[in-house]
Amino acid sequence: MSTPGLNPIIHAPNRLQICALLAPLETAEFQVLRDALQVSDSVLSKQIKKLEEAGYVKLRKQKMNGRQHTWALLTGKGRKAFNAHVAALEHLVALASGIPTTPSS
Amino acid sequence: MAKKTHLKRANMDSNHSRINTEGASIEEVKQALRVVQQAKEAKQALKVVQQAKSAGLNQAMPTHWFRAAIALTTGSMVTVSAWGKTELIAVSLAVLAGVLAAQKRKQGAVLRAGPNGAKGIIALIGLAVFAMALIAGAKVLNQAHGYGWAPVAGGALMANVVYLISLSERREYAAKIKAAAESEFGDGSGERE
Numbered sequence: 001m002s003t004p005g006l007n008p009i010i011h012a013p014n015r016l017q018i019c020a021l022l023a024p025l026e027t028a029e030f031q032v033l034r035d036a037l038q039v040s041d042s043v044l045s046k047q048i049k050k051l052e053e054a055g056y057v058k059l060r061k062q063k064m065n066g067r068q069h070t071w072a073l074l075t076g077k078g079r080k081a082f083n084a085h086v087a088a089l090e091h092l093v094a095l096a097s098g099i100p101t102t103p104s105s
Numbered sequence: 106m107a108k109k110t111h112l113k114r115a116n117m118d119s120n121h122s123r124i125n126t127e128g129a130s131i132e133e134v135k136q137a138l139r140v141v142q143q144a145k146e147a148k149q150a151l152k153v154v155q156q157a158k159s160a161g162l163n164q165a166m167p168t169h170w171f172r173a174a175i176a177l178t179t180g181s182m183v184t185v186s187a188w189g190k191t192e193l194i195a196v197s198l199a200v201l202a203g204v205l206a207a208q209k210r211k212q213g214a215v216l217r218a219g220p221n222g223a224k225g226i227i228a229l230i231g232l233a234v235f236a237m238a239l240i241a242g243a244k245v246l247n248q249a250h251g252y253g254w255a256p257v258a259g260g261a262l263m264a265n266v267v268y269l270i271s272l273s274e275r276r277e278y279a280a281k282i283k284a285a286a287e288s289e290f291g292d293g294s295g296e297r298e
Contacts, residue, residue, distance in 0.1 A: 016150060020157035025165055029213035036160045064210055086154060089147040096144030 005088030022074040030070040165214035172271040180264025187243035187256035
């Protein structure tokens with residue numbers, strides 16, 4: 001779908017899910033994202049990297065009990081882009097509801 | 106040059122209803138079908154967004170033990186302040202920091218910090234004023250009238266108030282999650298085939 005207003009970086013299903021999951025949160029652990037999306041570590045890393053390159057997501061590494069934990073957070077830029085993307089999706093739905101229709105029998 | 110053939114009474118099937126093509130050109134019908142298709146995809150994407158948001162909120166929802174620990178720590182801060190044992194406040198603060206860190210590690214997700222809007226800020230200021238009033242009242246009762254139980258009662262009252270606030274906050278989040286799940290895009294009602 002290459003509709004104006006839709007962000008091609010966010011629109012990919014996994015990346016859209018990552019942004020939506022992070023939107024109400026301050027931060028989430030890599031494992032939590034992986035389990036929620038039901039994808040492998042490598043797939044999630046790849047998707048997060050794309051969001052990170054765009055400046056939408058930031059990764060923070062933290063050592064807890066001798067183990068490295070990675071936390072992801074949505075940046076201000078990412079939050080703005082995600083909200084704009086959702087608004088564009090809602091606009092598309094509203095646009096279709098404005099098309100004159102006749103009830104199907 | 107766009108072909109301008111007017112369709113007389115053709116009805117193009119869409120999802121739930123038919124696009125009224127009466128008096129429309131082929132280009133217009135094609136455009137309408139494109140929009141309908143895009144809207145279907147957009148609806149699906151919005152459904153995914155709602156589900157992911159719900160999952161995020163669910164993951165970060167504070168547990169019962171966490172809410173109880175926060176309430177007890179806040180209550181203990183009021184008690185030690187009213188007793189005048191200010192050196193113990195540092196211990197309460199350290200416990201509070203420990204509880205927050207443990208919660209973060211256990212749940213793997215943290216809700217967005219800070220009070221939500223003006224209502225939240227007013228509630229936070231109100232809570233701080235209430236705590237100060239409790240400390241002052243308990244101090245007076247303890248030092249001037251010799252009621253040794255007053256700081257403990259003040260702390261217990263504070264702990265109860267904090268617990269009740271956290272309970273209502275939790276209910277608010279649960280309602281948000283439920284609303285997201287039952288929203289137009291969350292329940293799959295728009296996806297009937």
